[in-house]
Amino acid sequence: LQAPGANGQAEVRGYHKPIMLAGGIGNISAQHSKKNPIPPGAALIQLGGPAMLIGLGGGAASSMDTGSNVENLDFDSVQRGNPELERRAQEVIDRCWQLGADNPILSIHDVGAGGISNAFPELVNDASVGAIFQLRDVHNEEPGMSPRELWSNEAQERYVMAIAKEDLPRFKEICERERCPFAVVGYATEQRHHLSVLLGKPPKMTRDVKSTAKQLKAFDTSNIDLKDAAARVLRLPGVADKTFLITIGDRSVTGMVAREQMVGPWQVPVADVGVTLAGYETYRGEAFAIGEKAPLALINAPASGRMAIGESITNIAASLIDDIGELKLSANWMAPAGHAGEDAALFETVKAVGMELCPQLGVSIPVGKDSMSMKTVWNDDGENKAVTSPISLVVTAFAATPDARKTLTPQLQTGVASKLILIDLGAGKNRMGGSSLAQVYGEVGDTAP
Template sequence: KPAALWVVPRVGTISPWSSKATDILHDCGFAIRRVERALAVELERAPQPGSAGWQAVVGILHDPMTESILTRLAEFDRLFDVGAALPLGRIALGNDPQVALEAANRRLGLALAADEIAYLAENYAVLDRDPTDAELMMFAQANSEHCRHKVFNAEFTIDGEKQPLSLFAMIRNTHKQSPAHTLSAYKDNAAVIAGNVGKRFFADPESGVFAATSEAVPYAIKVETHNHPTAISPYAGAATGSGGEIRDEGATGRGGKPKAGLTGFSVSHLRIPGLQRPWEPERALPPRFATAYEIMRDGPIGAAAFNNEFGRPCLGGYFRTYEHGTDETGLLRGYDKPIMIAGGLANLRPSHVEKRTLQPGDCVIVLGGPAMLIGLGGGAASSVAAGTSSAELDFASVQRDNAEMQRRCQEVIDACCARGADNPLVSIHDVGAGGLSNAIPELLNDSNVGGELELQRIPSDDPHLSPMQIWCNESQERYVLGVRPADLPLFESICARERCPFAVVGHATVERRLVLTDSRFPIPDSRHHPIDLPLEVLFGKPPRMQRNSRRIVEKLSIIADTEGIELHEAIERVLRFPAVGSKSFLVTIGDRSVGGLCSRDPMVGPWQVPVADCAVTLNDFSGQAGEAMAIGERTPLALLDAAASARMAVGEALTNLAAAPVRLDEVRMSANWMAAIDHPGEDVALYDAVRAVGMELCPALGISIPVGKDSMSMQV
């Protein structure tokens, strides 16, 4: 009798398919709690469970980060188990607060530095109480390298000489020297650039009739990275990378409309099973990471799927494989931890470029999907060197995508923006790293107010979650908003029309204090509050990072050994190398025309060859003005000269962009910086690269860099 096993979503999680299918069945009147999907597999001869053969079979059949294997039908009950809610955790500081906090730091994977632990111990001594696990996780996310950019704000001393400027100050110098055409820089989810005049279609709020409105069309630009989640689970990591960047655009100002995107991947040599190339020697790979082949098999599909399902064309990108070993040092450089970038542009209305200020009493709203045990601690997990966290914490930072829910949210944002001066959105932020624990304090802090919030009002699909998990999970497709009480009925009607879930979770207060209550404890008692913290503690100024570094000149051998390679074989090797070969497989998987405003996509000519140097979008359906975007990428050159690598990347982006009729003084860039920052010499190389671009090249060209992203934990 054939043996059967079932591949199901990882026990304890809810799949995106389940969320969508359950919604549909509920709308059709079915009284069910949840529906899930499983893949049944029959094996003629099954290896003994637990044996090496069994592990090999199930390893092929499922991704352990997102799926589980069941061998008996009775085990399906585990998929729908609903346990009791986990309790709020409190960390007893005792006689030695720093030791207690260090233990919590390791157990919860907070990635706090020693000076941050000392800062917390000092502040909780002033508060005269023990911290909750929700407070510590919130602090860790809000103050992670991912969110606070500690390296870019650090004070550098190189070869004993104190440097006058931080990395961020040198980037800001580009905007200081060339501020023209930039409407918003360094203060929002994306930079906003002045655009041309166009005729945009909006539905009249009362009649619902679409009409053209002639107005200036500013555009937001942003490029994000999603390296750690893509290394752990390529499809979900790349999908939510694109989804998070789309939310950044939509949450810029008082609401933007995403227009076109790009994606890019850097990985180590592919080592395709059965097709390994002579330049791909066998070596040990990180056990908890997907292989380069798995990343390029699944990651681009994930990114394209989210863009397709959301309804945004993907018009640009890049793909590189690279490894370099040195006999002199035995050091191997490559992209076992990949680079996954997602970027794009969105249009805004001129009156919506700047966020407004929340007033005490304004509603704090969560828009979008429910809380689940997804992406817990992702901001901290992506801020540490790969392999230094536990496998359980790696899984906890895996995310899941639901583009259909994000589309509903975007329709709500679009409807609000269509009202022009009557837009009910006072301020908006997307929910990303750290979940609500990062987004809501950011929303309040921007307006210099505090907030009183209720935990049980936060929508959740998992009654098993603890207060910390509800507050800090990174369930995707969510935004936090500020809305005046008088505009709440209007906002409710828009959400009802778009079938978009939302919840009023609290209100803004005069006192700059964040209080999160739990109505399961009816007696007001701060001992039961998951959060009761002055915002000054959360957003205070822990000691500034100090980096004392020395310049290291590595002796690198970059000349290939070509002995015995015939010319024809050398030509074939070059043409088959991924950085040289066709990238059409990355292009054809994505919709390149949705929205109707794409003028130049990657495919060129009657045979549709993907050789376009840049992407071009239009402002409207009748004019010829619009936006052009291009990519420059020259990472391998940094092994020889980091400053030259940065200059070459800028040069490549500009020469690619020159295929469109652009003016140099109107060019604005998003700069993305990747480094294994704790490896000797890497921080100095980064400093050289940023200085070359921020203090020399871009100011000389009149180009500014009003936005960007840094990923400092590329070491494996």
């Protein structure tokens, strides 16, 4: 979509890099919700996949505009998943916690940014113990890796954990049964190490950014034909039927899915909320819904954030939730950091959502992710081209529901006496800037809801 830029010139706004929709909920037994002390001599284990040349560009590489990096570092910074190995590691963890009080796992930590160079130190530091590691014992898919690469790579499907020495044979049996590789990389010691350099707070980054004013043109709807507009909007990917995406997976896996995407006798994918059961002998469950309004950020970035929050809440309202305070939100932020005006717009959006709207509503955002490199640049026959994403906030709302059966759908019931009520949340203002209608006519507009 061509949209006005900060310098008054039109620029291409859209998504050449994938946008992320992420969020999940789960349950954990109270006895497993806290890490246990790690005694000296406990085995420190890496469970799951081997070390690989992945993520070695780190945040510096993954946050660079696509096309601006050297090829080998671009490849090293790409995450490459292994679903089969992830499943095996999860089965090992499941077999352990299902042992209840005999669970051999004393403490567990995921392996994310920084690889095991971050995960292992955090694991032992949280338990107030030290550790000795042997990097040569780390399973390694690429033998040419240096010690630094072994210690810092971000290969996927790995966990680190502490297992008491006496429980190690039992843990080994579980891993062998599930065919999941593991390695004893080190042992806990009484002597602690000074980890303030590694785990302390880094110096705060200062970014000198400025807000920019855009010259926006009003969206004129006076000459739009209603029939043509309806046909265009229904063909827009953001509005059109998503059956082709939904039917590639099993929507009833586990047998505890109470509300999936398809609704009614004609199986139309228009459900506002997903609901799952907490077990096979209860009606209690979990509800979750998504909200996003990224196109509005081309006009008013804080408004796009508020609308994403609003959409997630009005979607999850189709399920039974006792109190809005029980809602938890996952915020996934994407922005083209460094692009003129976008850093300031991101700051204003975070402030509008995190410091103003959510506290007013009484809901919290305990978790989220971000990608600050939502811009793609390339050269086409000597011509420099770029596609820049707008500030994009994707919100996943989730909460417990006391009765999964009491979930509403958009299906109209004509066989009962009922009324169809329009609730105008726009209070008659009809601000169409950034709307699907504006997009299908190649417009942005100047006023966002």
